[in-house]
Amino acid sequence: MEIEIATIGGYEEVGRQMTAVRAGSDIVIFDMGLNLSKVLIHDNLRTEGMHSLDLIDMGAIPDDRIMNDLEGDVQAIVPTHGHLDHIGAISKLAHRYDAPIVATPFTLELVKGELEEEQKFDTDSDLIEMEAGETMTIGDEGCELEFVNVTHSIIQAINPVLHTPEGAIVYGLDKRMDHTPVIGDPIDMERFRELGREDNGVLCYIEDCTNANKKGRTPSESVAREHLRDTLYSMEDYDGGIVATTFSSHIARVKSLIEFARDIGREPLLLGRSMETYSGTAKRIGVDFPSDVEMVGYRHAIEQKLEQIMNDGKENYLPVVTGHQGEPRAMLTRMARGETPYELDEGDKVVFSARVIPEPTNEGQRYQAEKLLGMQGARVYSDIHVSGHLCQEGHYTMLEALQPQNIIPAHQDLSGFSGYVDLASDKGYTLGEDLHTTTNGNIIQLV
Numbered sequence: 001m002e003i004e005i006a007t008i009g010g011y012e013e014v015g016r017q018m019t020a021v022r023a024g025s026d027i028v029i030f031d032m033g034l035n036l037s038k039v040l041i042h043d044n045l046r047t048e049g050m051h052s053l054d055l056i057d058m059g060a061i062p063d064d065r066i067m068n069d070l071e072g073d074v075q076a077i078v079p080t081h082g083h084l085d086h087i088g089a090i091s092k093l094a095h096r097y098d099a100p101i102v103a104t105p106f107t108l109e110l111v112k113g114e115l116e117e118e119q120k121f122d123t124d125s126d127l128i129e130m131e132a133g134e135t136m137t138i139g140d141e142g143c144e145l146e147f148v149n150v151t152h153s154i155i156q157a158i159n160p161v162l163h164t165p166e167g168a169i170v171y172g173l174d175k176r177m178d179h180t181p182v183i184g185d186p187i188d189m190e191r192f193r194e195l196g197r198e199d200n201g202v203l204c205y206i207e208d209c210t211n212a213n214k215k216g217r218t219p220s221e222s223v224a225r226e227h228l229r230d231t232l233y234s235m236e237d238y239d240g241g242i243v244a245t246t247f248s249s250h251i252a253r254v255k256s257l258i259e260f261a262r263d264i265g266r267e268p269l270l271l272g273r274s275m276e277t278y279s280g281t282a283k284r285i286g287v288d289f290p291s292d293v294e295m296v297g298y299r300h301a302i303e304q305k306l307e308q309i310m311n312d313g314k315e316n317y318l319p320v321v322t323g324h325q326g327e328p329r330a331m332l333t334r335m336a337r338g339e340t341p342y343e344l345d346e347g348d349k350v351v352f353s354a355r356v357i358p359e360p361t362n363e364g365q366r367y368q369a370e371k372l373l374g375m376q377g378a379r380v381y382s383d384i385h386v387s388g389h390l391c392q393e394g395h396y397t398m399l400e401a402l403q404p405q406n407i408i409p410a411h412q413d414l415s416g417f418s419g420y421v422d423l424a425s426d427k428g429y430t431l432g433e434d435l436h437t438t439t440n441g442n443i444i445q446l447v
């Protein structure tokens with residue numbers, strides 16, 4: 001059976017992930033993501049009404065026209081988790097394929113939200129829920145799709161595996177190796193090791209190289225949780241304002257913030273539209289998340305809530321807000337500029353449970369936000385965070401477990417692949433033979 005991999009998007013950037021695997025006449029697409037930085041660079045750009053081709057030209061979504069060169073039928077579109085760089089182009093591209101969208105329940109709910117907001121295209125694909133550990137048949141040439149549980153900075157992330165008669169294709173985006181996650185099960189390393197030992201073994205492993213240039217091992221979410229507990233407990237006696245911010249999609253982190261706010265005698269409040277979207281979804285599908293926390297999404301209602309906080313006393317609350325990257329229109333940045341009813345006083349605490357995404361726009365905006373907060377007298381606590389992506393020792397462990405015949409580094413640009421190429425070369429792989437560094441828009445013939 002012929003096996004081909006089309007590297008459509010996310011092989012020259014962290015963003016707009018999309019990969020297609022053809023096994024005989026059956027094709028499975030993994031991820032259809034958005035490169036958010038290409039959208040945010042244009043002030044106030046609304047993508048909901050935009051045409052796919054314009055977004056492709058901007059570099060915002062994958063250029064899937066290369067799919068015409070793959071001879072077969074798309075049998076499934078499989079987003080691995082709910083981050084926008086993996087699901088954000090589904091509303092723009094999925095309607096071109098007559099195939100169901102298969103994902104875990106939390107991811108699928110977020111996809112539904114994306115499809116509902118879309119104004120240009122109607123997608124009538126079937127939406128199929130599949131949990132980690134489950135499999136489904138793909139086409140009629142003997143392929144199966146399996147979801148292996150992994151851990152990442154969003155809940156219900158999986159690594160899909162396409163079992164073909166020629167061996168397994170393991171799509172490894174995105175994960176870290178967490179044996180003590182705050183929500184959900186640990187990464188299923190046992191299953192990865194089994195895959196490496198099965199008859200045909202792993203024909204190809206596509207790997208998340210976000211942190212491939214970083215040494216060591218990515219800590220567990222429970223480490224970030226203890227760091228956060230230590231930070232908030234140290235503020236227990238403070239009788240002024242405490243505000244926290246984190247990735248609104250990071251449900252485990254938001255859960256920790258809610259719990260520690262209560263531990264120090266404050267009522268947590270989730271403020272901002274994206275906070276409401278992600279936490280509301282988590283609550284609705286019944287994951288292990290505090291069900292009684294107040295969420296306010298719309299600006300007018302948020303302003304009223306902030307007025308109420310000022311009247312009741314800031315010492316009774318801990319607002320969790322958007323703006324961890326200093327985004328100009330986010331709640332925290334507006335607080336820093338004095339544009340909201342929430343007044344920051346000398347000594348008030350601002351907790352960033354996030355790191356700055358290393359990109360010039362973010363770094364500049366975050367610097368400005370921190371300066372503005374400082375001008376109001378606020379004390380800033382930064383980098384209470386651990387990454388959601390494997391570092392080098394995690395990559396080494398994955399190669400040991402899977403023993404793949406071929407590797408394709410992904411989720412980075414060429415310079416970002418260098419650490420991974422070194423590591424894989426040390427393990428005996430050869431660039432251009434069984435280690436395929438590539439760019440967007442290529443087809444790699446494996447069999």
Ligand SMILES: [Zn+2]
Nearest residue numbers: 081083152174
């Ligand atoms: Zn991700």
